[in-house]
Amino acid sequence: MVVAAPKQAPRVYSQSEVQSMASEGRYVYTCNGRVYDVKVEEIMHPGGRDVLESYKGQDISAAFKGQCTVAHLHSRGARALLERYCVGVLEGSEDAAAAGGMALPDADLVDEGKPLLPQVVHLDPDTYLAWVDAPSTGHPVMFDNAFVERMTCTQWYVVPLLWVPIAAALLWRGWARGGVPLVHLPALVAIGVLVWQLIEYSIHRWLFHLKPTTPEGIKWHFMLHGHHHKYPMDFDRLVFPPVPAGLVMALFYNLLCAIVPWGYASALLGGGILGYVVYDTTHWALHSNAWDPFVTQILRTSHMDHHYVNDKVGYGISSTLYDILFGTLSPQVRKVV
Structure with a gap:
């Protein structure tokens, strides 16, 4: 024994x-x-x-x-x-x-010196959620595969460098080849941004915060969002890696093409991608305390309340619009809006 x-x-x-x-x-x-x-x-x-x-x-x-x-x-x-x-x-x-x-408080549920994902799947759901709900610091390894670990870590500047030119190309395509009048582009960009903000809010609220009940559910929850709530200052995982972001954009484009002509779909996607760039760079700035033109005190309070007070409020990252519409605005933010 x-x-x-x-x-x-x-x-x-x-x-x-x-x-x-x-x-x-x-x-x-x-x-x-x-x-x-x-x-x-x-x-x-x-x-x-x-x-x-x-x-x-x-x-x-x-x-x-x-x-x-x-x-x-x-x-x-x-x-x-x-x-x-x-x-x-x-x-x-x-x-x-x-x-x-008496012993000092500790978190012996997992060994942060080893890859986390193979360990957290062995926790029961309630224990896992309680562990995730207690924020920590540092940059522990998530995957036991070094290549996968590397591919899922992304620096913030990759987002604008990759996606802003793609958004510009889509807007040009919609105007030059898709028959979209130039005067319509600003409105289409604004609509694309608003639609993205709804997607951003919906994914965060109804996918990322779906409570896991099985080891497989814990696995996906931790990869998609649990790791971020446990380690909110892990700067390598504050923005989406290009591959999963690209899959979301492709789905978004196919849905748009089923609704409107492809030229308008291109312009709307261009606006949506610009909204996504604002979302990811804003998220980086909120956690890193870096200056960002879109970060306001209201956004900062809303997001910090989501992480450190109540994860059932403040689902919007780049805007509190849909938190207002769906009644999930943080009480602290509600006092000043």
Whole structure:
């Protein structure tokens, strides 16, 4: 019989040790008797780096619970992220008194040093969903096949470099060869963008957030969207790889050709692709905190609420239009629109 090794008891830190770590430039905090050494380069703090700087070495319990005038109640996602950086307990706290029999929070369900997909399919659905629902950091490998892993990681700039010329060619084709009057193109582009935003919303809400009930369902859920909710700062997986995006565009085009003449279908697809480019680059900017002309505070709040507060709201990425129409607007956004 194999006996599991006992978990290591957490280290007990004195207040002076915490202050010393903070004076060295480390983003160390105490909260509810525990000590956290946060790697700020791994996270995006919506309140900005200045807030993290101002609280270094301090007890953030009240701020984290929204019990002081300059703070707010932090979400379940924020609490899950904070626990990733727990390094011990504070001397004199209740946790310190019980340190001999207490283990630090961990996530031993999977080994992040190994490919994740072969592991998550062995979790039961409820356990899997609870694990995905607790955001983490880093860039763990998803597939055990190195080629597949490489092909599913895409840098954000690939999206505009690949798809903007294709959109321009489709618009030119619709006008020059498809008989679409030039004055109709702006309206067709606008319609294409609005249709894409509906597709974006629908895929996100009714496909990506379909709850899995079988190992095969867990497999597809994790590949399509579960990985992103578990690792929202994995920059290599913030935009769609070209192959699956191309399949969606091909389906979109065939549907359009069945409804309207091919020249108009080309122009509408060109507008839809431009909408897709805005969607993917906006999604990148929302997570990376990079500047983007289409990112507003409303979009940022909506998407952060979707990830860290309630994944049943905020399905629109490039727009909140369909969240408004379908009643899935985040309560925080509803206060300002």
